[in-house]
Amino acid sequence: MILTITLNPAIDVRYKIGNFDINGVFRGKPAKTAGGKGLNVSRVLRTLGEEVEASGFLGGNSGDWISDEIANIGIKDSFIKTDVETRSCIAILGNGTQTEILEMGEKISENFVEEFLEFFRNRFDRFETICISGSVPEGVQEDIYKVLCEIAGKKKVILDTSGRLLLKGIEGNPYLVKPNKEELEGLLERELITFREVIEGAKELKNKGCKNVLVSLGKDGAIFIDESEKVYKVSIPKIDVKNSVGSGDSTIAGFAYAINRNKTPEEALKLAMACGMSNAMIDETGKIDLNVVEEFLPKIEVEKL
Ligand SMILES: Nc1ncnc2c1ncn2[C@@H]1O[C@H](COP(=O)(O)OP(=O)(O)OP(=O)(O)O)[C@@H](O)[C@H]1O
Ligand SMILES: [Mg+2]
Secondary structure (H helix, E strand, C coil): CEEEEECCCEEEEEEECCCCCCCCCCCCCCEEEEECHHHHHHHHHHHHCCCEEEEEEEEHHHHHHHHHHHHHCCCEECCEEECCCCEEEEEEECCCCEEEEECCCCCCCHHHHHHHHHHHHHHHHHCCEEEEECCCCCCCCCCHHHHHHHHHCCCEEEEECCHHHHHHHHCCCCCEECCEHHHHHHHHCCCCCCHHHHHHHHHHHHHCCCCEEEEECHHHCEEEECCCCCEEEEECCCCCCCCCCCHHHHHHHHHHHHHHCCCCHHHHHHHHHHHHHHHHCCCCCCCCCHHHHHHHHHHCEEEEC
16 A cells, blocks of 8 residues: 655646637536646556555545545545645646646645644554655645655655755655656756756756656656666657646656565666556546556666666
């Protein structure tokens, strides 16, 4: 069983409105999913056949809706129930356009943050692998991920976030971080053009305190640096992309599933990429097709540099 942490979940609401334009009035039918990066990871883990316990903060009617959704797919709900409404994030898919409105999330009061930390302290030891993903709502301290990594100690904590949350989190020595290229460039405050530069950047990040670093590169696959500084270059076949949002989350799910079963880095990287690619070929976020994943596995190349 894997524990996932989503401190800032959301109901993702998608409208498909072909002729969408600013200033217009449109009618549309919303498609809703239980969102937030950690919940995407959780869904993909379930599809892979893994048992999942999910925690973070949920509140109000939206929180209840998300609780129902995750219960329906057999995820154990360990979310702390707060007194504020869980946010919604809206995406409007037009003809080749995507307009997004991301609510910030209401402030979480200190007592709920304490309750969550208490849950984590009491519960982390039951899991070998813990996935922590995404942003945090107002009211949660900037070093929360560092605190969680420190509590989790030797457990395999996979941390997928960005900016200051990631920089601080790394100080807690997570097992793996998975920035995409833009996130890595943001952290290092410089552009990374060639594979060589990405490898150097990933090594720099590792030296800041993460045991393993996986840099996902969209259609260009990934670069992985393991604990002993071995470098792996992962190449993937070309695919027809529908919507690559959530491909990073699917990648994390694949990797977490594999390492939780003590697979080799090569096997973990292949499953990680195949899950990301399958997600990119489906409209919905955080969804994979196991047949497609199986089909991709032998087509992914892992090269030790
Ligand atoms: N356009 C694409 N073509 C082929 N594979 C893709 C594409 N986009 C994503 N993938 C697959 O998914 C993996 C992760 O994608 P990406 O690097 O875009 O993550 P990300 O930016 O963190 O995504 P998100 O944060 O939205 O979940 C890639 O390493 C690759 O295996
Ligand atoms: Mg990402």
